[in-house]
Amino acid sequence: MALHEAKGATYWVIPDAYIPEKSSGGLTSHESVCVLNTSSEDAQLLFTIFFEDREPVEDIPYLVEARRTKHIRTSTLLQEGMPPPAGVPYAIEVKSQIPVIVQYSRLDATQAENALMSVMAYPVR
Amino acid sequence: MALHEAKGATYWVIPDAYIPEKSSGGLTSHESVCVLNTSSEDAQLLFTIFFEDREPVEDIPYLVEARRTKHIRTSTLLQEGMPPPAGVPYAIEVKSQIPVIVQYSRLDATQAENALMSVMAYPVR
Amino acid sequence: MALHEAKGATYWVIPDAYIPEKSSGGLTSHESVCVLNTSSEDAQLLFTIFFEDREPVEDIPYLVEARRTKHIRTSTLLQEGMPPPAGVPYAIEVKSQIPVIVQYSRLDATQAENALMSVMAYPVR
Amino acid sequence: MALHEAKGATYWVIPDAYIPEKSSGGLTSHESVCVLNTSSEDAQLLFTIFFEDREPVEDIPYLVEARRTKHIRTSTLLQEGMPPPAGVPYAIEVKSQIPVIVQYSRLDATQAENALMSVMAYPVR
Numbered sequence: 001m002a003l004h005e006a007k008g009a010t011y012w013v014i015p016d017a018y019i020p021e022k023s024s025g026g027l028t029s030h031e032s033v034c035v036l037n038t039s040s041e042d043a044q045l046l047f048t049i050f051f052e053d054r055e056p057v058e059d060i061p062y063l064v065e066a067r068r069t070k071h072i073r074t075s076t077l078l079q080e081g082m083p084p085p086a087g088v089p090y091a092i093e094v095k096s097q098i099p100v101i102v103q104y105s106r107l108d109a110t111q112a113e114n115a116l117m118s119v120m121a122y123p124v125r
Numbered sequence: 126m127a128l129h130e131a132k133g134a135t136y137w138v139i140p141d142a143y144i145p146e147k148s149s150g151g152l153t154s155h156e157s158v159c160v161l162n163t164s165s166e167d168a169q170l171l172f173t174i175f176f177e178d179r180e181p182v183e184d185i186p187y188l189v190e191a192r193r194t195k196h197i198r199t200s201t202l203l204q205e206g207m208p209p210p211a212g213v214p215y216a217i218e219v220k221s222q223i224p225v226i227v228q229y230s231r232l233d234a235t236q237a238e239n240a241l242m243s244v245m246a247y248p249v250r
Numbered sequence: 251m252a253l254h255e256a257k258g259a260t261y262w263v264i265p266d267a268y269i270p271e272k273s274s275g276g277l278t279s280h281e282s283v284c285v286l287n288t289s290s291e292d293a294q295l296l297f298t299i300f301f302e303d304r305e306p307v308e309d310i311p312y313l314v315e316a317r318r319t320k321h322i323r324t325s326t327l328l329q330e331g332m333p334p335p336a337g338v339p340y341a342i343e344v345k346s347q348i349p350v351i352v353q354y355s356r357l358d359a360t361q362a363e364n365a366l367m368s369v370m371a372y373p374v375r
Numbered sequence: 376m377a378l379h380e381a382k383g384a385t386y387w388v389i390p391d392a393y394i395p396e397k398s399s400g401g402l403t404s405h406e407s408v409c410v411l412n413t414s415s416e417d418a419q420l421l422f423t424i425f426f427e428d429r430e431p432v433e434d435i436p437y438l439v440e441a442r443r444t445k446h447i448r449t450s451t452l453l454q455e456g457m458p459p460p461a462g463v464p465y466a467i468e469v470k471s472q473i474p475v476i477v478q479y480s481r482l483d484a485t486q487a488e489n490a491l492m493s494v495m496a497y498p499v500r
Contacts, residue, residue: 007249008138013383015444015478016409016493027235034141036175036216050411050444069140069175069216091411091444101247103140107240108491110402115365115482115491116233116240118141120247122476122495124382132374133263152360159266161300161341194265194300194341226372228265232365240490241358241365243266245372257388257499277485284391286425286466319390319425319466351497353390357490366483366490368391370497 004067006039008101009123014092016119017049019074021087022110029109031074033092033121036101037064043100047077048093049084064100094121129192131164133226134248139217141244142174144199146212147235154234156199158217158246161226162189168225172202173218174209189225219246254317256289258351259373264342266369267299269324271337273359281324283342283371284353287314293350297327298343299334314350344371379442381414383476384498389467391494392424394449396462397485404484406449408467408496411476412439418475422452423468424459439475469496 020029037043047060057079064070074092075083084090094102105118145154162168172185182204189195199217200208209215219227227246232239270279287293297310307329314320324342325333334340344352352371357364395404412418422435432454439445449467450458459465469477477496482489 007136008247011382013411013413013476015411015476016407016446016480018446032141032214034214034216036138036140036218038138038175038218050413050442052443052445056442067175067181069177069214071141071143071177071214089407089409089444089446091409093411093413101138101140101249103244103247105141105242106491106493108489111489114233114236114240115489116231116242117480117491117493118231118242118244119478119493119495120244122383122478124476132261133372157266157339159339159341161263161265161343163263163300163343192300192306194302194339196266196268196302196339226263226265226374228369228372230266230367239358239361239365241356241367243356243367243369245369257386258497282391282464284464284466286388286390286468288388288425288468317425317431318427319464320427321391321393321464351388351390351499353494353497355391355492364483364486364490366481366492368481368492368494370494 004038004040006098008099009125010096010099011124012094012102012121014104014121017090017092019084019086020108020110027107027109027114029107031106032071033074034071034103035064036069039098040066041098042066043096043098046095050091052089129163129165131223133224134250135221135224136249137219137227137246139229139246142215142217144209144211145233145235149234152232152234152239154232156231157196158199159196159228160189161194162191164223165191166223167191168221168223171220175216177214254288254290256348258349259375260346260349261374262344262352262371264354264371267340267342269334269336270358270360277357277359277364279357279359281356283322283324285314286319286351287316289348290316291348292316293346293348296345300341302339379413379415381473383474384500385471385474386499387469387477387496389479389496392465392467394459394461395483395485399484402482402484402489404482406481408447408449409478410439411444412441414473415441416473417441418471418473421470425466427464
């Protein structure tokens, strides 16, 4: 079996993270951190959440298996059982022990008709 | 006739791909992988599709002619006659034998009033 | 008077350009190529438009003055008095004789409630 | 206590800045410049605003504390008590004395159903 190389970077940043407080219409407001692991090896991620007015929450673990993508809802990044709070500006740092590629997208369903945004996360080398 | 140089990169990644299941109003939900080939030579692309829970679909071919752009609907990337499934998170890898430039855009027409997102794909050198 | 340095790159690409055919509600569907010239010197730009099925339109000139931004509507990029056609996928190449920074944004007002997208153009070095 | 490193770049550009003139529905049209300071040291920022037809407004100061993010509404970037004007195309330059990461997002609530866009700012090294 061919061995596939890990591609991308091991450290990514998303400065503008935000979970809208309201949802209406058929969909729910949410954010996704979308990770691709091109490698034949699993990628062990560590998420750190930064806030405007308090200490960061550090090193929440998440596994992305070999040759898989994961579209990770930020509401599943739990610290002591709690997700990031809605309605509060925050930022996300993603560390990985092998290179991966990270994109961030948000669906805002505050209104019944939805709004979308997406950015490639910023890789630090 | 002047010969034009190939520009960009030969390997691009889009971690957040998704075909919305519903469409309403006048437009249809879709994604486009938009490729520019600035060169005097044709570009032969190979697409690989990654999933969350199954093996990737590898090396779907696509041609972008010399000095042309193609806005490729992901629903035309067929494997054994089947497009990527709607309503399922996936990721896209684009390889090219010469440098090209790749952008990804999604129109979500789940609601009658549409939502748009776009990112430059991530180039790996 | 202090002399300000030119910053950015001299060659930028936007693979996904498109002028929606329809507008409804209070705003008009349009695209903008937004350029910042940080330098004390004027920047002379040349735009090339690439299509899916015909030869490119090359070297449409545009001036961005020293220490100014220009948010250039693509409908003002005329070749023999004609703008890029609406409803047709195309791509944009921007060359400048000095470094500038280029971003691309689209307002889609096909529906009364608008959709927005924006990307930083891709710099080729 | 561990000392954390500053990450990112010290000079960022956003060519497409714009404050929509109207708001309707439950939310207000606005832009945010979202900054993450991963370092154990405070980051002192200087914003410069560029226009299409007049001299830039230079070096508006803003502090982002150590290990914090700030989602800065552009309407709070005051020069002689005045924010950037609404309905006028402009561009933003962000300088920092230590590396930070910068993303730009806009919520357009011209219509009751909102539109969103976001880009990573362009780093100049």
